Amino acid sequence: MRRTTIPFGPQHPVLPEPLVLDLILMDEKVVDAVPTIGYIHRGLEMMVERVEYTEMGFVVERICGICSFMHGMGYCVSLESIMNVEVPERAAWLRLIWAEISRIQSHLLWLGLGADAFGFENLFMHCWRMREQILDIFEKTTGGRIIHSVNRIGGVKRDISDSELDAILVQLQTLGAAFKETARVFGTDPSIAHRLGGVGILSKVDALAVDAVGPMARASGLRTDTRLIGANYYDRIEFEPVVETAGDCLARVVVRMREIDASIDIVRQAIDKMPKGEGLPLENRPRGNPLGEVFTRLEQPRGEVLYYVKANGTKNLERFRARTPTFANIPAMIKLVKGCDLADVPNIILTIDPCISCTER
Amino acid sequence: MDATAFLARVEDYHKDGWRLALINVTTVMPVVAAHGAAAAAPTAVPAVPAAPAPAVPAESAEAATPPTPAEAPGVFEIAWAFAKDGKFETIREQIVAGDAVPSVSEFFGAAFLYENEIRELFGINVVGIVVDLKGQLYQTATKVPFSHAAIKARLAAVAAAAVKPS
Numbered sequence: 001m002r003r004t005t006i007p008f009g010p011q012h013p014v015l016p017e018p019l020v021l022d023l024i025l026m027d028e029k030v031v032d033a034v035p036t037i038g039y040i041h042r043g044l045e046m047m048v049e050r051v052e053y054t055e056m057g058f059v060v061e062r063i064c065g066i067c068s069f070m071h072g073m074g075y076c077v078s079l080e081s082i083m084n085v086e087v088p089e090r091a092a093w094l095r096l097i098w099a100e101i102s103r104i105q106s107h108l109l110w111l112g113l114g115a116d117a118f119g120f121e122n123l124f125m126h127c128w129r130m131r132e133q134i135l136d137i138f139e140k141t142t143g144g145r146i147i148h149s150v151n152r153i154g155g156v157k158r159d160i161s162d163s164e165l166d167a168i169l170v171q172l173q174t175l176g177a178a179f180k181e182t183a184r185v186f187g188t189d190p191s192i193a194h195r196l197g198g199v200g201i202l203s204k205v206d207a208l209a210v211d212a213v214g215p216m217a218r219a220s221g222l223r224t225d226t227r228l229i230g231a232n233y234y235d236r237i238e239f240e241p242v243v244e245t246a247g248d249c250l251a252r253v254v255v256r257m258r259e260i261d262a263s264i265d266i267v268r269q270a271i272d273k274m275p276k277g278e279g280l281p282l283e284n285r286p287r288g289n290p291l292g293e294v295f296t297r298l299e300q301p302r303g304e305v306l307y308y309v310k311a312n313g314t315k316n317l318e319r320f321r322a323r324t325p326t327f328a329n330i331p332a333m334i335k336l337v338k339g340c341d342l343a344d345v346p347n348i349i350l351t352i353d354p355c356i357s358c359t360e361r
Numbered sequence: 362m363d364a365t366a367f368l369a370r371v372e373d374y375h376k377d378g379w380r381l382a383l384i385n386v387t388t389v390m391p392v393v394a395a396h397g398a399a400a401a402a403p404t405a406v407p408a409v410p411a412a413p414a415p416a417v418p419a420e421s422a423e424a425a426t427p428p429t430p431a432e433a434p435g436v437f438e439i440a441w442a443f444a445k446d447g448k449f450e451t452i453r454e455q456i457v458a459g460d461a462v463p464s465v466s467e468f469f470g471a472a473f474l475y476e477n478e479i480r481e482l483f484g485i486n487v488v489g490i491v492v493d494l495k496g497q498l499y500q501t502a503t504k505v506p507f508s509h510a511a512i513k514a515r516l517a518a519v520a521a522a523a524v525k526p527s
Contacts, residue, residue, distance in 0.1 A: 038500040049519065297444070304444075
Protein backbone atom coordinates (compact mmCIF):
# COMPACT_ATOMS: atom_id res chain seq x y z
CA MET A 1 0.00 0.00 0.00
CA ARG A 2 1.30 3.46 -0.79
CA ARG A 3 2.07 5.93 1.93
CA THR A 4 0.38 9.29 1.61
CA THR A 5 1.55 12.45 3.32
CA ILE A 6 -1.19 14.85 4.29
CA PRO A 7 -0.35 18.27 5.70
CA PHE A 8 -2.44 18.98 8.79
CA GLY A 9 -2.39 22.72 9.34
CA PRO A 10 -1.29 25.48 9.51
CA GLN A 11 -4.79 26.29 8.28
CA HIS A 12 -7.36 23.76 9.35
CA PRO A 13 -11.03 24.19 10.36
CA VAL A 14 -10.53 22.84 13.89
CA LEU A 15 -7.28 24.57 14.65
CA PRO A 16 -7.48 27.87 16.50
CA GLU A 17 -3.75 28.28 15.98
CA PRO A 18 -1.34 27.28 13.23
CA LEU A 19 -0.01 23.92 14.28
CA VAL A 20 1.83 22.22 11.45
CA LEU A 21 1.85 18.44 11.35
CA ASP A 22 2.76 16.26 8.41
CA LEU A 23 0.65 13.12 8.73
CA ILE A 24 1.93 10.03 7.00
CA LEU A 25 -0.96 7.71 6.20
CA MET A 26 -1.41 4.13 5.14
CA ASP A 27 -4.96 4.05 3.88
CA GLU A 28 -6.94 5.86 6.62
CA LYS A 29 -4.52 5.06 9.46
CA VAL A 30 -1.88 7.51 10.59
CA VAL A 31 1.49 5.80 10.83
CA ASP A 32 3.68 8.78 11.59
CA ALA A 33 3.42 12.47 12.34
CA VAL A 34 6.18 15.04 11.92
CA PRO A 35 5.66 18.33 13.74
CA THR A 36 7.01 21.62 12.49
CA ILE A 37 6.89 24.54 14.82
CA GLY A 38 7.97 28.00 13.91
CA TYR A 39 5.01 29.18 11.88
CA ILE A 40 4.36 31.88 14.47
CA HIS A 41 7.76 31.83 16.12
CA ARG A 42 8.39 35.36 17.35
CA GLY A 43 11.70 34.95 19.10
CA LEU A 44 10.44 36.40 22.38
CA GLU A 45 13.24 34.67 24.29
CA MET A 46 15.70 36.50 22.11
CA MET A 47 14.21 39.83 23.15
CA VAL A 48 16.01 39.75 26.50
CA GLU A 49 18.98 41.01 24.53
CA ARG A 50 17.19 44.28 23.80
CA VAL A 51 14.49 44.66 26.45
CA GLU A 52 15.47 45.49 30.03
CA TYR A 53 14.47 43.07 32.76
CA THR A 54 11.97 45.53 34.24
CA GLU A 55 10.05 45.63 30.97
CA MET A 56 10.53 42.03 29.92
CA GLY A 57 7.57 40.96 32.07
CA PHE A 58 5.22 42.73 29.70
CA VAL A 59 6.78 40.91 26.76
CA VAL A 60 6.47 37.58 28.56
CA GLU A 61 2.77 38.21 29.13
CA ARG A 62 2.33 38.40 25.40
CA ILE A 63 3.64 34.87 24.84
CA CYS A 64 0.05 33.74 24.83
CA GLY A 65 -3.34 35.38 25.09
CA ILE A 66 -4.92 32.67 27.20
CA CYS A 67 -2.37 32.17 29.94
CA SER A 68 -1.05 35.72 29.83
CA PHE A 69 -1.62 36.31 33.54
CA MET A 70 0.35 33.25 34.58
CA HIS A 71 3.19 34.00 32.18
CA GLY A 72 3.53 37.44 33.76
CA MET A 73 3.29 35.91 37.20
CA GLY A 74 5.92 33.26 36.42
CA TYR A 75 8.35 35.88 35.17
CA CYS A 76 7.86 38.05 38.24
CA VAL A 77 8.15 35.09 40.64
CA SER A 78 11.45 34.13 38.94
CA LEU A 79 12.91 37.62 39.25
CA GLU A 80 11.68 37.89 42.83
CA SER A 81 13.51 34.75 43.85
CA ILE A 82 16.70 35.90 42.10
CA MET A 83 16.51 39.33 43.75
CA ASN A 84 15.28 38.05 47.14
CA VAL A 85 12.15 40.16 47.15
CA GLU A 86 9.34 39.23 49.51
CA VAL A 87 5.91 39.71 47.97
CA PRO A 88 3.36 41.32 50.33
CA GLU A 89 0.78 38.82 51.53
CA ARG A 90 -2.24 40.43 49.95
CA ALA A 91 -0.47 40.71 46.61
CA ALA A 92 0.40 37.00 46.68
CA TRP A 93 -3.22 36.10 47.41
CA LEU A 94 -4.44 38.38 44.62
CA ARG A 95 -2.07 36.65 42.22
CA LEU A 96 -3.44 33.27 43.27
CA ILE A 97 -7.02 34.46 42.73
CA TRP A 98 -6.27 35.88 39.30
CA ALA A 99 -4.37 32.73 38.38
CA GLU A 100 -7.32 30.51 39.26
CA ILE A 101 -9.78 32.77 37.47
CA SER A 102 -7.61 32.58 34.38
CA ARG A 103 -7.65 28.79 34.69
CA ILE A 104 -11.47 28.86 34.58
CA GLN A 105 -11.33 31.20 31.61
CA SER A 106 -8.90 28.97 29.75
CA HIS A 107 -10.88 25.79 30.38
CA LEU A 108 -14.13 27.41 29.25
CA LEU A 109 -12.42 28.65 26.11
CA TRP A 110 -11.02 25.21 25.41
CA LEU A 111 -14.31 23.40 26.10
CA GLY A 112 -15.92 25.71 23.57
CA LEU A 113 -13.24 25.01 20.97
CA GLY A 114 -13.49 21.30 21.67
CA ALA A 115 -17.26 21.37 21.22
CA ASP A 116 -16.84 23.27 17.97
CA ALA A 117 -14.34 20.65 16.76
CA PHE A 118 -16.71 17.75 17.31
CA GLY A 119 -19.57 19.65 15.78
CA PHE A 120 -21.51 21.11 18.70
CA GLU A 121 -21.84 24.74 17.72
CA ASN A 122 -24.38 25.37 20.44
CA LEU A 123 -22.15 24.16 23.28
CA PHE A 124 -19.35 26.27 21.87
CA MET A 125 -21.52 29.36 22.18
CA HIS A 126 -22.60 28.52 25.74
CA CYS A 127 -19.01 27.99 26.87
CA TRP A 128 -17.81 31.20 25.31
CA ARG A 129 -20.75 33.15 26.73
CA MET A 130 -19.64 32.02 30.19
CA ARG A 131 -16.03 32.79 29.40
CA GLU A 132 -17.11 36.32 28.53
CA GLN A 133 -18.31 36.77 32.13
CA ILE A 134 -14.82 35.84 33.35
CA LEU A 135 -13.26 38.30 30.92
CA ASP A 136 -15.57 40.96 32.37
CA ILE A 137 -14.16 40.19 35.82
CA PHE A 138 -10.66 40.62 34.43
CA GLU A 139 -11.54 43.86 32.72
CA LYS A 140 -13.05 45.24 35.90
CA THR A 141 -10.17 44.23 38.17
CA THR A 142 -7.11 44.62 35.95
CA GLY A 143 -8.22 46.93 33.17
CA GLY A 144 -7.52 44.40 30.44
CA ARG A 145 -9.49 41.48 29.08
CA ILE A 146 -6.59 39.47 27.70
CA ILE A 147 -3.35 41.23 28.55
CA HIS A 148 -3.63 42.29 32.19
CA SER A 149 -0.21 43.73 33.07
CA VAL A 150 -0.98 43.72 36.79
CA ASN A 151 2.10 41.75 37.76
CA ARG A 152 5.16 43.68 38.81
CA ILE A 153 8.44 42.32 40.08
CA GLY A 154 7.75 42.45 43.81
CA GLY A 155 3.99 42.42 43.82
CA VAL A 156 0.93 43.51 41.88
CA LYS A 157 -0.10 46.86 40.51
CA ARG A 158 -3.78 46.94 41.45
CA ASP A 159 -5.86 45.93 44.43
CA ILE A 160 -9.33 44.46 44.39
CA SER A 161 -11.52 45.86 47.16
CA ASP A 162 -12.97 43.38 49.66
CA SER A 163 -16.54 44.07 48.58
CA GLU A 164 -15.58 43.54 44.96
CA LEU A 165 -13.91 40.23 45.85
CA ASP A 166 -17.12 39.05 47.51
CA ALA A 167 -19.09 40.07 44.44
CA ILE A 168 -16.63 38.17 42.19
CA LEU A 169 -17.05 35.06 44.33
CA VAL A 170 -20.84 35.25 44.06
CA GLN A 171 -20.51 35.73 40.31
CA LEU A 172 -18.17 32.73 40.01
CA GLN A 173 -20.43 30.51 42.10
CA THR A 174 -23.44 31.50 39.99
CA LEU A 175 -21.40 30.69 36.90
CA GLY A 176 -20.34 27.38 38.41
CA ALA A 177 -23.98 26.45 39.05
CA ALA A 178 -24.98 27.47 35.53
CA PHE A 179 -22.07 25.52 34.09
CA LYS A 180 -23.47 22.32 35.62
CA GLU A 181 -26.11 22.22 32.88
CA THR A 182 -23.45 22.56 30.15
CA ALA A 183 -21.30 19.97 31.90
CA ARG A 184 -24.27 17.60 31.97
CA VAL A 185 -24.49 17.78 28.16
CA PHE A 186 -20.75 17.09 27.81
CA GLY A 187 -21.02 14.18 30.22
CA THR A 188 -24.20 12.48 29.05
CA ASP A 189 -24.77 13.26 25.39
CA PRO A 190 -24.50 9.98 23.44
CA SER A 191 -23.05 11.57 20.30
CA ILE A 192 -20.26 13.21 22.32
CA ALA A 193 -19.54 9.92 24.09
CA HIS A 194 -19.45 8.22 20.70
CA ARG A 195 -17.08 10.81 19.23
CA LEU A 196 -14.67 11.09 22.18
CA GLY A 197 -15.08 7.99 24.32
CA GLY A 198 -12.33 5.43 23.81
CA VAL A 199 -10.57 7.66 21.26
CA GLY A 200 -6.90 8.54 21.71
CA ILE A 201 -6.27 6.53 24.85
CA LEU A 202 -3.07 7.49 26.67
CA SER A 203 -2.36 4.85 29.29
CA LYS A 204 -0.79 5.73 32.62
CA VAL A 205 2.46 4.00 31.62
CA ASP A 206 2.59 5.90 28.34
CA ALA A 207 1.79 9.19 30.05
CA LEU A 208 4.82 8.65 32.26
CA ALA A 209 6.99 7.57 29.35
CA VAL A 210 6.28 10.68 27.27
CA ASP A 211 6.48 13.04 30.27
CA ALA A 212 2.95 14.39 29.85
CA VAL A 213 1.91 17.30 32.06
CA GLY A 214 -1.26 18.96 33.28
CA PRO A 215 -4.80 17.79 32.48
CA MET A 216 -3.33 15.48 29.85
CA ALA A 217 -1.43 13.50 32.52
CA ARG A 218 -4.22 13.76 35.09
CA ALA A 219 -6.75 12.31 32.64
CA SER A 220 -4.49 9.26 32.41
CA GLY A 221 -4.51 8.67 36.14
CA LEU A 222 -1.33 10.48 37.15
CA ARG A 223 -1.69 12.59 40.27
CA THR A 224 0.61 15.30 39.05
CA ASP A 225 0.01 18.97 39.66
CA THR A 226 2.65 21.63 40.20
CA ARG A 227 0.35 23.35 42.67
CA LEU A 228 1.03 20.45 45.04
CA ILE A 229 4.57 21.68 45.68
CA GLY A 230 2.92 24.51 47.57
CA ALA A 231 4.72 27.51 46.13
CA ASN A 232 2.90 30.81 45.68
CA TYR A 233 0.59 30.23 48.68
CA TYR A 234 -0.91 27.03 47.31
CA ASP A 235 0.30 25.35 50.51
CA ARG A 236 -2.34 27.35 52.37
CA ILE A 237 -5.13 26.00 50.19
CA GLU A 238 -6.81 22.66 50.64
CA PHE A 239 -7.27 21.03 47.31
CA GLU A 240 -6.93 17.71 45.58
CA PRO A 241 -5.93 17.49 41.92
CA VAL A 242 -8.67 16.26 39.60
CA VAL A 243 -7.67 12.82 38.33
CA GLU A 244 -9.49 10.62 35.83
CA THR A 245 -8.32 7.18 34.82
CA ALA A 246 -9.78 6.47 31.37
CA GLY A 247 -7.08 8.42 29.51
CA ASP A 248 -9.24 8.99 26.43
CA CYS A 249 -10.42 12.24 24.83
CA LEU A 250 -13.56 12.24 26.97
CA ALA A 251 -11.54 11.92 30.18
CA ARG A 252 -9.52 14.97 29.20
CA VAL A 253 -12.75 16.92 28.73
CA VAL A 254 -14.06 15.73 32.10
CA VAL A 255 -10.83 16.68 33.91
CA ARG A 256 -11.08 20.24 32.63
CA MET A 257 -14.76 20.51 33.51
CA ARG A 258 -14.13 19.32 37.05
CA GLU A 259 -11.19 21.69 37.39
CA ILE A 260 -13.51 24.63 36.84
CA ASP A 261 -15.37 23.67 40.02
CA ALA A 262 -12.10 23.07 41.85
CA SER A 263 -10.78 26.49 40.85
CA ILE A 264 -13.94 28.23 42.05
CA ASP A 265 -13.45 26.53 45.41
CA ILE A 266 -9.79 27.64 45.52
CA VAL A 267 -10.87 31.22 44.87
CA ARG A 268 -13.39 30.92 47.71
CA GLN A 269 -10.71 29.68 50.11
CA ALA A 270 -8.29 32.39 49.02
CA ILE A 271 -10.82 35.18 49.58
CA ASP A 272 -11.57 33.63 52.96
CA LYS A 273 -7.93 33.45 54.05
CA MET A 274 -6.39 36.63 52.64
CA PRO A 275 -5.77 39.66 54.88
CA LYS A 276 -8.64 42.12 54.60
CA GLY A 277 -8.62 45.90 54.54
CA GLU A 278 -7.88 48.92 52.42
CA GLY A 279 -4.44 50.25 51.60
CA LEU A 280 -2.47 47.11 52.46
CA PRO A 281 1.00 46.99 50.86
CA LEU A 282 0.97 45.45 47.39
CA GLU A 283 4.49 45.86 46.16
CA ASN A 284 8.07 45.62 47.40
CA ARG A 285 10.14 47.18 44.68
CA PRO A 286 13.48 45.53 44.04
CA ARG A 287 16.64 47.60 43.76
CA GLY A 288 19.58 47.24 41.42
CA ASN A 289 20.08 44.63 38.76
CA PRO A 290 19.47 40.92 39.18
CA LEU A 291 22.36 38.47 39.45
CA GLY A 292 21.79 34.74 39.59
CA GLU A 293 19.64 32.08 38.04
CA VAL A 294 16.46 30.22 38.87
CA PHE A 295 14.07 27.58 37.59
CA THR A 296 10.43 28.41 38.33
CA ARG A 297 7.53 26.00 38.02
CA LEU A 298 3.85 26.94 37.91
CA GLU A 299 0.71 25.03 37.05
CA GLN A 300 -0.88 26.75 34.10
CA PRO A 301 -4.32 25.73 32.80
CA ARG A 302 -2.60 23.43 30.30
CA GLY A 303 -0.09 21.99 32.71
CA GLU A 304 3.30 22.68 34.17
CA VAL A 305 5.15 25.67 32.82
CA LEU A 306 8.84 26.02 33.52
CA TYR A 307 10.88 29.19 33.35
CA TYR A 308 14.62 29.40 33.41
CA VAL A 309 15.96 32.86 34.07
CA LYS A 310 19.64 33.71 34.22
CA ALA A 311 20.75 37.21 35.09
CA ASN A 312 24.29 38.50 34.98
CA GLY A 313 24.07 41.74 36.91
CA THR A 314 23.22 43.92 33.93
CA LYS A 315 19.88 45.40 32.97
CA ASN A 316 19.40 42.67 30.38
CA LEU A 317 18.90 39.07 31.32
CA GLU A 318 21.41 36.61 29.93
CA ARG A 319 18.83 33.94 29.22
CA PHE A 320 15.09 33.59 29.52
CA ARG A 321 13.52 30.29 28.62
CA ALA A 322 9.88 29.32 28.93
CA ARG A 323 9.05 25.64 28.53
CA THR A 324 5.33 25.76 28.08
CA PRO A 325 2.93 22.89 28.79
CA THR A 326 2.03 22.38 25.14
CA PHE A 327 5.70 21.93 24.28
CA ALA A 328 5.88 19.20 26.92
CA ASN A 329 2.70 17.56 25.62
CA ILE A 330 3.68 17.42 21.94
CA PRO A 331 5.45 14.04 22.34
CA ALA A 332 2.24 12.70 23.92
CA MET A 333 0.20 14.11 21.06
CA ILE A 334 2.44 12.51 18.45
CA LYS A 335 2.23 9.22 20.29
CA LEU A 336 -1.58 9.36 20.29
CA VAL A 337 -1.88 10.39 16.66
CA LYS A 338 0.18 7.41 15.48
CA GLY A 339 -2.14 4.53 14.78
CA CYS A 340 -5.40 6.46 14.94
CA ASP A 341 -7.87 7.14 12.13
CA LEU A 342 -7.46 10.32 10.15
CA ALA A 343 -10.95 11.40 11.24
CA ASP A 344 -9.95 11.26 14.92
CA VAL A 345 -6.83 13.39 14.50
CA PRO A 346 -8.61 16.74 15.03
CA ASN A 347 -10.15 15.64 18.33
CA ILE A 348 -6.94 14.12 19.64
CA ILE A 349 -4.99 17.24 18.80
CA LEU A 350 -7.57 19.49 20.39
CA THR A 351 -7.83 17.50 23.61
CA ILE A 352 -4.21 18.20 24.47
CA ASP A 353 -5.36 21.84 24.43
CA PRO A 354 -2.58 22.96 22.13
CA CYS A 355 -1.38 26.50 22.54
CA ILE A 356 0.91 27.09 19.63
CA SER A 357 1.71 30.69 20.58
CA CYS A 358 3.07 29.33 23.87
CA THR A 359 5.00 26.55 22.19
CA GLU A 360 6.68 28.72 19.62
CA ARG A 361 7.24 31.76 21.83
CA MET B 362 32.03 16.21 28.77
CA ASP B 363 32.29 12.56 29.81
CA ALA B 364 29.50 10.97 27.81
CA THR B 365 29.55 7.59 29.57
CA ALA B 366 29.37 9.03 33.08
CA PHE B 367 26.72 11.51 31.98
CA LEU B 368 24.49 8.85 30.42
CA ALA B 369 24.88 6.71 33.55
CA ARG B 370 23.54 9.58 35.66
CA VAL B 371 20.66 10.14 33.25
CA GLU B 372 19.84 6.43 33.39
CA ASP B 373 19.71 6.62 37.19
CA TYR B 374 17.13 9.41 37.00
CA HIS B 375 15.15 7.37 34.51
CA LYS B 376 15.20 4.26 36.72
CA ASP B 377 14.13 6.26 39.78
CA GLY B 378 11.02 7.45 37.96
CA TRP B 379 12.00 11.06 37.34
CA ARG B 380 10.42 13.06 34.55
CA LEU B 381 12.49 15.08 32.11
CA ALA B 382 11.25 18.62 32.68
CA LEU B 383 13.51 20.64 30.41
CA ILE B 384 16.77 20.68 28.50
CA ASN B 385 17.94 24.25 28.56
CA VAL B 386 20.90 25.81 26.81
CA THR B 387 22.45 29.15 27.59
CA THR B 388 24.85 30.72 25.14
CA VAL B 389 27.60 32.10 27.35
CA MET B 390 28.52 35.55 26.12
CA PRO B 391 31.09 37.97 27.50
CA VAL B 392 29.40 40.43 29.86
CA VAL B 393 29.52 44.01 28.67
CA ALA B 394 29.95 46.47 31.55
CA ALA B 395 26.90 48.65 31.01
CA HIS B 396 24.06 48.17 28.62
CA GLY B 397 24.25 50.57 25.72
CA ALA B 398 27.29 52.43 27.02
CA ALA B 399 30.59 51.52 25.39
CA ALA B 400 29.08 48.27 24.26
CA ALA B 401 31.43 48.05 21.32
CA ALA B 402 34.54 48.42 23.49
CA PRO B 403 36.66 45.29 23.22
CA THR B 404 37.36 45.22 26.98
CA ALA B 405 34.81 42.51 27.58
CA VAL B 406 35.31 40.16 30.52
CA PRO B 407 34.63 36.46 30.06
CA ALA B 408 31.44 35.62 31.91
CA VAL B 409 32.56 32.21 33.05
CA PRO B 410 36.18 31.99 34.14
CA ALA B 411 35.92 28.21 34.34
CA ALA B 412 35.25 27.96 30.63
CA PRO B 413 37.34 25.09 29.35
CA ALA B 414 39.95 27.03 27.40
CA PRO B 415 41.25 25.15 24.38
CA ALA B 416 44.77 23.96 24.74
CA VAL B 417 47.02 26.55 23.15
CA PRO B 418 49.66 24.92 20.94
CA ALA B 419 53.05 25.39 22.54
CA GLU B 420 54.77 26.31 19.30
CA SER B 421 52.36 29.18 18.70
CA ALA B 422 54.11 32.52 18.81
CA GLU B 423 51.09 34.15 20.46
CA ALA B 424 50.93 31.50 23.17
CA ALA B 425 51.89 34.04 25.82
CA THR B 426 48.76 36.14 25.27
CA PRO B 427 45.58 34.32 26.23
CA PRO B 428 43.00 34.27 23.45
CA THR B 429 40.50 37.10 23.72
CA PRO B 430 36.88 36.05 24.15
CA ALA B 431 36.17 37.01 20.57
CA GLU B 432 38.65 34.46 19.27
CA ALA B 433 38.06 31.59 21.69
CA PRO B 434 35.41 29.12 20.61
CA GLY B 435 32.11 29.88 22.30
CA VAL B 436 30.86 28.04 25.36
CA PHE B 437 27.37 26.72 25.92
CA GLU B 438 25.89 25.84 29.28
CA ILE B 439 23.47 22.93 29.13
CA ALA B 440 21.11 21.97 31.93
CA TRP B 441 19.08 18.79 31.95
CA ALA B 442 16.29 19.32 34.45
CA PHE B 443 14.42 16.43 36.06
CA ALA B 444 11.29 16.60 38.17
CA LYS B 445 9.70 14.08 40.47
CA ASP B 446 6.76 15.11 42.65
CA GLY B 447 7.97 18.27 44.37
CA LYS B 448 11.64 17.61 43.71
CA PHE B 449 13.63 19.26 40.97
CA GLU B 450 17.23 18.55 40.03
CA THR B 451 19.55 19.43 37.20
CA ILE B 452 22.65 18.04 35.57
CA ARG B 453 24.88 20.87 34.32
CA GLU B 454 27.55 20.67 31.71
CA GLN B 455 29.61 23.24 29.87
CA ILE B 456 30.59 22.44 26.34
CA VAL B 457 32.64 24.18 23.72
CA ALA B 458 30.83 24.95 20.47
CA GLY B 459 31.23 22.03 18.11
CA ASP B 460 31.48 19.39 20.84
CA ALA B 461 29.22 16.38 20.52
CA VAL B 462 26.50 15.97 23.15
CA PRO B 463 24.91 12.54 23.64
CA SER B 464 21.16 12.33 23.28
CA VAL B 465 19.11 11.25 26.30
CA SER B 466 16.12 10.33 24.14
CA GLU B 467 16.69 6.61 24.61
CA PHE B 468 15.77 7.05 28.29
CA PHE B 469 13.33 9.94 28.05
CA GLY B 470 11.20 9.71 24.92
CA ALA B 471 10.11 13.33 25.15
CA ALA B 472 13.72 14.51 24.92
CA PHE B 473 13.71 14.37 21.14
CA LEU B 474 11.80 17.65 20.92
CA TYR B 475 14.23 19.56 23.16
CA GLU B 476 17.21 18.04 21.41
CA ASN B 477 15.99 18.85 17.93
CA GLU B 478 15.28 22.35 19.18
CA ILE B 479 18.72 22.99 20.66
CA ARG B 480 20.35 21.59 17.56
CA GLU B 481 18.44 23.97 15.32
CA LEU B 482 18.44 27.08 17.51
CA PHE B 483 21.89 26.74 19.11
CA GLY B 484 23.72 24.64 16.57
CA ILE B 485 24.69 22.04 19.16
CA ASN B 486 25.71 18.69 17.79
CA VAL B 487 23.38 16.27 19.60
CA VAL B 488 24.13 12.72 18.52
CA GLY B 489 21.78 9.78 18.55
CA ILE B 490 18.37 11.45 18.74
CA VAL B 491 15.71 8.75 18.46
CA VAL B 492 13.34 10.91 16.40
CA ASP B 493 15.52 13.00 14.14
CA LEU B 494 13.50 15.83 12.60
CA LYS B 495 16.42 16.79 10.33
CA GLY B 496 16.22 20.51 10.85
CA GLN B 497 12.53 20.65 10.12
CA LEU B 498 11.28 21.73 13.55
CA TYR B 499 11.87 25.46 13.36
CA GLN B 500 11.84 27.71 10.37
CA THR B 501 13.73 30.81 11.42
CA ALA B 502 15.09 33.69 9.38
CA THR B 503 18.53 33.40 10.99
CA LYS B 504 19.75 29.86 10.49
CA VAL B 505 21.16 29.33 14.00
CA PRO B 506 19.71 32.28 15.97
CA PHE B 507 21.39 31.55 19.31
CA SER B 508 24.90 30.84 18.07
CA HIS B 509 27.62 33.07 19.50
CA ALA B 510 28.12 34.79 16.16
CA ALA B 511 24.41 35.54 15.70
CA ILE B 512 24.01 36.92 19.23
CA LYS B 513 27.15 39.01 18.84
CA ALA B 514 25.86 40.47 15.60
CA ARG B 515 22.54 41.39 17.20
CA LEU B 516 24.17 42.94 20.27
CA ALA B 517 26.42 44.99 18.00
CA ALA B 518 23.37 46.16 16.07
CA VAL B 519 21.64 47.17 19.34
CA ALA B 520 24.77 49.07 20.43
CA ALA B 521 25.05 50.80 17.06
CA ALA B 522 21.39 51.85 17.22
CA ALA B 523 21.95 53.22 20.72
CA VAL B 524 24.75 55.57 19.69
CA LYS B 525 23.16 56.80 16.46
CA PRO B 526 21.13 59.80 17.79
CA SER B 527 24.17 61.62 19.27
